[in-house]
Amino acid sequence: GQQLNQSPQSMFIQEGEDVSMNCTSSSIFNTWLWYKQEPGEGPVLLIALYKAGELTSNGRLTAQFGITRKDSFLNISASIPSDVGIYFCAGFKMDSNYQLIWGAGTKLIIKP
Amino acid sequence: EAGVAQSPRYKIIEKRQSVAFWCNPISGHATLYWYQQILGQGPKLLIQFQNNGVVDDSQLPKDRFSAERLKGVDSTLKIQPAKLEDSAVYLCASSNPTAYNEQFFGPGTRLTVL
Numbered sequence: 359g360q361q362l363n364q365s366p367q368s369m370f371i372q373e374g375e376d377v378s379m380n381c382t383s384s385s386i387f388n389t390w391l392w393y394k395q396e397p398g399e400g401p402v403l404l405i406a407l408y409k410a411g412e413l414t415s416n417g418r419l420t421a422q423f424g425i426t427r428k429d430s431f432l433n434i435s436a437s438i439p440s441d442v443g444i445y446f447c448a449g450f451k452m453d454s455n456y457q458l459i460w461g462a463g464t465k466l467i468i469k470p
Numbered sequence: 471e472a473g474v475a476q477s478p479r480y481k482i483i484e485k486r487q488s489v490a491f492w493c494n495p496i497s498g499h500a501t502l503y504w505y506q507q508i509l510g511q512g513p514k515l516l517i518q519f520q521n522n523g524v525v526d527d528s529q530l531p532k533d534r535f536s537a538e539r540l541k542g543v544d545s546t547l548k549i550q551p552a553k554l555e556d557s558a559v560y561l562c563a564s565s566n567p568t569a570y571n572e573q574f575f576g577p578g579t580r581l582t583v584l
Binding site for chain 2: 389391393398399400401402403408446448450456457458460461462463
């Protein structure tokens with residue numbers, strides 16, 4: 359079953375707004391990944407994080423590896439219509455480097 | 471650089487029929503993964519290959535699912551016989567041995583079992 363709690367489940371936002379979402383776990387992770395999936399496509403890797411406290415940006419996206427190693431955050435600044443999609447967090451636990459653990463996704467919807 | 475290729479993109483079959491999916495990973499990626507993604511959920515790993523050897527198939531329903539990667543490049547996932555609950559998107563991903571944490575996905579095959 360799911361070992362990552364991703365929230366919120368969905369978000370309705372106005373164009374231009376900033377967006378925040380997060381992933382938490384009771385386990386320690388050594389890698390956090392953020393993916394975006396659009397309808398009919400596979401997930402696309404946005405940002406990869408490898409160290410506690412690491413803050414990494416990719417354009418308007420910024421992600422952070424939590425200092426407790428049990429959480430990660432993704433922020434999107436000044437959202438635009440093409441940001442619509444489902445954002446997944448995923449990670450590798452400290453005791454297992456082989457299987458990527460996935461959150462259930464955050465669905466981003468732009469209000470018309 | 472070409473991405474992960476998958477075919478077919480869509481497949482509709484009746485229960486108890488068989489179906490096969492094909493994947494060609496990014497050139498040079500030794501690790502290949504097959505995932506099942508049910509609507510509203512994150513991907514679930516079915517099987518992971520390193521070259522032509524199986525690294526993890528603990529979540530593969532082996533009574534009906536099989537996968538092979540005979541020459542260590544492209545791979546085939548088969549379901550026989552299919553059940554209604556197999557309706558899902560089947561995603562193939564690959565990763566570079568020097569950056570194994572970063573998996574790159576194909577567009578997926580959407581399977582509908584009637």
